Every structure is written in structure tokens, then in C-alpha cells.
Amino acid sequence: MKGLWRCAVLAMCLVISFASGTTAAPEGRKVIIDTDPGADDAMAILLALNSPELDVKALTVVAGNVVVEQGLENALKLVSLAGRCDVLVASGASHPLVQQLVTAEFFHGANGLGNVELPAPACRADTSFAPDLIIKLVHQYPNKITLVPVGPLTNLALALRKDPSIVPLVKEVVLMGGAISGGNATAAAEANIYNDPEAARVVFEAGWPLTMVGLNVTGKTVFTRADLNRLARTQGRENDFAVGVLNFMVDLASKLGGNGTPMHDPLAVGAVIDRSLITTQDMWVEVETRGEFTRGETVASRHNSSDRKVWRDGRYVIDGVEKVNPNVHVAVESDGKRLIELFISRIAGK
Ligand code: RIB
Ligand code: CA
Numbered sequence: 001m002k003g004l005w006r007c008a009v010l011a012m013c014l015v016i017s018f019a020s021g022t023t024a025a026p027e028g029r030k031v032i033i034d035t036d037p038g039a040d041d042a043m044a045i046l047l048a049l050n051s052p053e054l055d056v057k058a059l060t061v062v063a064g065n066v067v068v069e070q071g072l073e074n075a076l077k078l079v080s081l082a083g084r085c086d087v088l089v090a091s092g093a094s095h096p097l098v099q100q101l102v103t104a105e106f107f108h109g110a111n112g113l114g115n116v117e118l119p120a121p122a123c124r125a126d127t128s129f130a131p132d133l134i135i136k137l138v139h140q141y142p143n144k145i146t147l148v149p150v151g152p153l154t155n156l157a158l159a160l161r162k163d164p165s166i167v168p169l170v171k172e173v174v175l176m177g178g179a180i181s182g183g184n185a186t187a188a189a190e191a192n193i194y195n196d197p198e199a200a201r202v203v204f205e206a207g208w209p210l211t212m213v214g215l216n217v218t219g220k221t222v223f224t225r226a227d228l229n230r231l232a233r234t235q236g237r238e239n240d241f242a243v244g245v246l247n248f249m250v251d252l253a254s255k256l257g258g259n260g261t262p263m264h265d266p267l268a269v270g271a272v273i274d275r276s277l278i279t280t281q282d283m284w285v286e287v288e289t290r291g292e293f294t295r296g297e298t299v300a301s302r303h304n305s306s307d308r309k310v311w312r313d314g315r316y317v318i319d320g321v322e323k324v325n326p327n328v329h330v331a332v333e334s335d336g337k338r339l340i341e342l343f344i345s346r347i348a349g350k
Contacts, residue, residue, distance in 0.1 A: 029053060029055065031054050031146045031272060032056075032059075033148045033149075034061075034092075034147065034150065034155050035071070035075065035150050035151050036061070036071050037061070037065070037071050039108045039112070039245050039249050040262075040263060041150055042242075042245055043246070044266045045075070045078050045079075045269075046078065046241075046242060047266050049082040050082070051273050053272075057087070057145070060090050060133055061090065062093050062151045063093055063101050063103075064152045065105075066112035067103060068091055071112065076124070077120075077121045079123045080118075081237055090127075090130040092130025092131060092158075093131070093152075093158060096154055096195060097158075097198040099195075102194075102195055104191065113245055114244060114246075114247070131156075131158040131162060134155065134166070135159050135163045138169050139169065143170075144171055145169075146172045147175075148173075148268055149173065149175045150269075152193075153175070153177070153199040157198070157200075161202065167206050172209040173208055175213065176265045177213075178192075180214060180300045180330060181216045185296065186293070187293065188288070188296070188297035189288075190214060193297075194296035197288065198289055200296070204327065210328050211271065211328070215264070217334035218262050218263065219262055220336035221264075221266070221339045222258070222263075222336065223250065224260035225254075228243065228250055231246070231348060235349070236348075237350070263343065266343055277342070278331040278335075279331065279332055280330055281329075281330055282326035283326050285300045285301070285326075285327060287299070301324060308321055
């Protein structure tokens with residue numbers, strides 16, 4: 001009986017998907033979103049699933065905001081809500097490479113979705129381990145896949161270590177993480193990097209095309225109570241869910257003294273949809289893994305050079321500068337208001 005029920009629900013999802021026109025856009029840019037859903041992750045995922053510019057091939061789940069089991073359930077509920085069982089969903093790393101897991105239910109709700117309940121998922125998980133699914137899809141679509149990590153970078157690091165040949169086959173990595181003007185998890189470190197600095201170091205040193213969408217630009221994408229009231233004027237399954245989650249986030253931001261909630265992860269997805277939402281500067285960026293106060297900091301060299309020192313007359317003497325090749329396109333500006341408009345235009349009424 002249960003199997004019959006699942007088939008009926010799945011059929012309904014497929015009908016809704018076809019009717020609402022939210023099926024994959026085969027000509028869209030192929031993306032894999034690596035995520036720790038997560039309230040803002042959920043908004044980013046809905047934005048991606050409702051944007052014809054993107055062909056979302058998979059959601060790969062990593063422990064971060066919530067434990068990986070909860071993240072997998074949330075990811076399956078999100079693709080089911082959008083009627084997108086065509087999107088592969090796989091579970092990944094349950095803890096960072098080295099340190100202990102730090103979860104953030106305080107910021108994302110006990111269930112990771114702003115305590116908004118969704119029906120049991122109609123879509124089923126892919127049985128692959130997430131890093132293996134990343135490897136498989138990158139080889140299946142050489143030079144076509146854009147990786148969009150919006151959580152700790154553990155899955156990407158594991159995929160890279162298992163199969164370094166994926167590096168030249170990935171079109172681009174556009175990640176939400178890092179910062180060049182102070183952190184949020186600590187004074188120096190942004191949460192996604194802070195939650196697995198060793199994994200971040202592997203990703204930043206890989207040599208693939210890497211764009212960093214950090215706090216210095218996501219901080220300009222504040223979703224306010226007025227934005228929420230606008231979105232609440234329309235209805236729909238995804239629309240209403242987003243209103244519920246964003247209400248939790250805006251309420252919490254208000255309690256913490258803010259005038260709205262930053263749309264961290266949606267900006268990374270937005271930048272893949274429309275690159276003009278961000279402006280980047282090429283920089284040499286290293287990930288601190290040892291600092292007592294700075295572990296997890298993304299240390300960016302804005303001028304891509306360092307002093308060259310020689311030992312002379314009993315001291316070091318600077319006799320020039322060493323150029324360093326930049327490894328990251330660092331987002332230094334963002335159009336936060338246009339990101340909010342893009343998000344509302346894609347979710348309103350869905
Ligand atoms: O620092 C913000 C990031 O940490 C976002 O990805 C949010 O979801 C949390 O994971
Ligand atoms: Ca996230």
C-alpha cells in the first residue's frame with residue numbers, strides 16, 4: 001500500500017512539475033549545489049530550481065548547519081516541494097576532515113528550515129556518497145559542471161582527494177564562504193570555512209577556477225521585513241514556505257539587532273545566474289588552519305605580492321617584492337537589492 005501511495009505522490013509531483021513549468025532547463029548551465037540546508041541554503045535551492053538559466057543536476061548534502069541526516073531530509077523535502085524529483089540528492093560527509101562538527105540550529109531552527117514543517121518527501125535519495133556523485137557527474141559532463149558549495153567544503157575536498165583528475169574538468173567553483181573584512185563565526189572566520197578549514201585549504205589550493213562570494217558582499221543582500229511583506233502578498237507552495245522560513249530569519253535578525261537577514265547562499269546562486277550581481281578582483285587567498293584567533297580565516301592578498309627579504313649585515317633587508325599568482329576571483333562588490341528582486345521574482349506565486 002505504501003509503495004502505491006509513493007507512486008501516487010510521485011506522479012502528482014511530476015504533474016505539478018510539468019504544469020508549473022519547473023522542469024529542468026536542459027540548455028541551462030549545469031550546476032551541483034553542495035549544501036548544509038540550512039535556512040538560507042533552502043532559499044538558494046528554491047532560487048536555483050526556479051531559474052531557467054540553471055540546470056540543477058544534483059544537491060549534495062554536507063554536515064554543517066545541521067547534521068547530515070537532517071540536511072538530507074531537508075534537501076529531499078525541498079526538491080519534492082518544487083516537484084523536481086529529476087534532481088539527484090545524495091548524502092555526504094557527516095563531519096569535518098579533522099575538527100569536531102559544529103551545528104547551527106540557533107540560526108536555522110531545530111529542523112534547519114526555520115522550524116517550518118514540510119510534508120514527507122516524495123523524492124528519493126540517490127544511493128551514492130556525495131563526493132562520489134560529484135566525481136561521477138563531473139566526468140559525465142566534462143567542462144560543463146559549475147560546483148556551487150554553500151556549506152562547509154568537506155564533500156569537495158573528499159571528491160578532490162579521491163579523484164584529482166576532476167580539477168581540470170570542472171567549469172568553475174562559485175562558493176559562498178570566506179570574507180576579506182572580518183568573519184561571523186569568529187572575528188576572523190566565516191562559518192563555512194570555520195567549520196572545516198582543512199577542507200577549505202584543499203579547495204582553495206586545487207587550482208580550478210574559483211570565485212569566492214564572501215561575507216563582505218553577502219552582507220549587502222539584506223532581506224527586510226518590507227521584502228517579506230511583499231513576498232507574503234502572493235501565494236503558492238514554495239512562496240508560502242519561503243515566507244515561513246524568511247519570517248524566522250528576519251525575526252531572529254531583529255532580535256540580534258539587525259534590520260533583516262543576509263541572503264548569503266542565494267547570492268552565490270544568483271552570481272551563477274547573473275554574474276553582473278557581483279564584481280570580482282583576482283587575489284591570492286590562503287586559508288589559515290593554525291592561528292589561535294584566526295583559524296578558518298581566508299587571508300587575501302589584494303596586491304598579489306609579498307616583500308622579498310635577504311639576510312645582510314646581521315639583519316633581513318627587503319630588496320624587492322615577489323609577485324604571487326592569484327588563485328581566487330574574490331567578490332568585492334555586490335548588487336544586493338537586485339539579488340533580492342531576482343529572488344522575489346522567481347519565488348513569488350510558485
Ligand atoms: O556564513 C554563512 C554561511 O554559513 C551560509 O552558508 C549559512 O548557510 C551557513 O552555512
Ligand atoms: Ca549554507
